[in-house]
Amino acid sequence: MKRRNFLVAGGAAFVAGCNRIAETDVGQSMLGAAEGWHKRAHRLLSDREALAPEYPRSAVSPYFRGNGSTDPQTGDYPRHAGEGFANWRLAVGGLVDTPLSLSLDNIRRLPQRTQVTRHDCVEGWSAIGEWSGPQLSLLLDAAGLREEARFIVFRCADNLNGQDYYESVDRLDAYHPQTIVAHRLNGEPLPIRNGAPLRMRIERQLGYKHAKYLTAIEAVASLDDIGKGQGGYWEDRAGYQWYAGI
Numbered sequence: 012m013k014r015r016n017f018l019v020a021g022g023a024a025f026v027a028g029c030n031r032i033a034e035t036d037v038g039q040s041m042l043g044a045a046e047g048w049h050k051r052a053h054r055l056l057s058d059r060e061a062l063a064p065e066y067p068r069s070a071v072s073p074y075f076r077g078n079g080s081t082d083p084q085t086g087d088y089p090r091h092a093g094e095g096f097a098n099w100r101l102a103v104g105g106l107v108d109t110p111l112s113l114s115l116d117n118i119r120r121l122p123q124r125t126q127v128t129r130h131d132c133v134e135g136w137s138a139i140g141e142w143s144g145p146q147l148s149l150l151l152d153a154a155g156l157r158e159e160a161r162f163i164v165f166r167c168a169d170n171l172n173g174q175d176y177y178e179s180v181d182r183l184d185a186y187h188p189q190t191i192v193a194h195r196l197n198g199e200p201l202p203i204r205n206g207a208p209l210r211m212r213i214e215r216q217l218g219y220k221h222a223k224y225l226t227a228i229e230a231v232a233s234l235d236d237i238g239k240g241q242g243g244y245w246e247d248r249a250g251y252q253w254y255a256g257i
């Protein structure tokens with residue numbers, strides 16, 4: 012990834028400069044502090060890249076409850092549901108070279124990842140489910156994500172309390188191997204309750220980041236002009252953390 016190359020290259024130049032500074036006492040203590048900083052930065056980065064725990068299929072919860080919207084009645088959603096989602100499209104756009112409009116068939120034909128993970132909701136419940144779908148990175152690479160794109164926004168079909176649900180992540184989470192566009196739960200097409208026909212899985216973060224009823228993926232340079240500017244429905248509405256790491 013570009014970001015990692017940048018950090019490694021920056022680190023090498025930094026260390027070369029420090030070898031000269033280290034010859035003085037002041038330089039020694041500066042170097043000590045900088046080394047500590049460097050280690051912490053490295054640890055933070057590798058924490059972000061670590062995988063969320065995965066469980067055996069036998070650990071799957073008998074019932075994966077729904078939360079927030081569980082049966083959207085706004086816009087085109089009821090019509091799509093009535094058609095069995097045969098005409099659903101997922102747009103991939105914004106700061107990309109080639110905007111895409113994907114059918115569910117397109118998505119099912121991509122290489123798939125299946126993962127059994129635990130979902131944690133801030134409201135105090137958890138459930139384990141088996142999710143399948145292509146990695147988001149495949150879609151972003153197919154569309155040609157541009158350098159200036161810093162965030163990926165997920166648009167949803169449901170409208171809750173007068174606001175369209177949406178969410179967003181940075182490039183690191185967008186390219187995380189467990190970040191998938193899921194279309195199956197426990198070996199079946201997603202139930203409406205859990206986000207049919209497509210929902211995000213952002214496994215290193217809390218439940219509200221996992222956008223359901225996904226209609227579009229949009230690459231942007233800033234979140235300021237999206238929704239009320241805080242990066243997500245709950246972030247805008249109730250001040251939830253934008254980065255909800257677990």
Ligand SMILES: Nc1nc2c(c(=O)[nH]1)N[C@H]1C(S)=C(S)[C@@H](COP(=O)(O)O)O[C@H]1N2
Binds near residue numbers: 075167218220224
């Ligand atoms: N579009 C949309 N996505 C959403 C929500 C929602 O209301 N609408 N609720 C969020 C919250 S708070 C949680 S905990 C999970 C719940 O996923 P589930 O319904 O599959 O349990 O979806 C998240 N994604």
Ligand SMILES: [Mo]
Binds near residue numbers: 078131133219
């Ligand atoms: Mo949640």
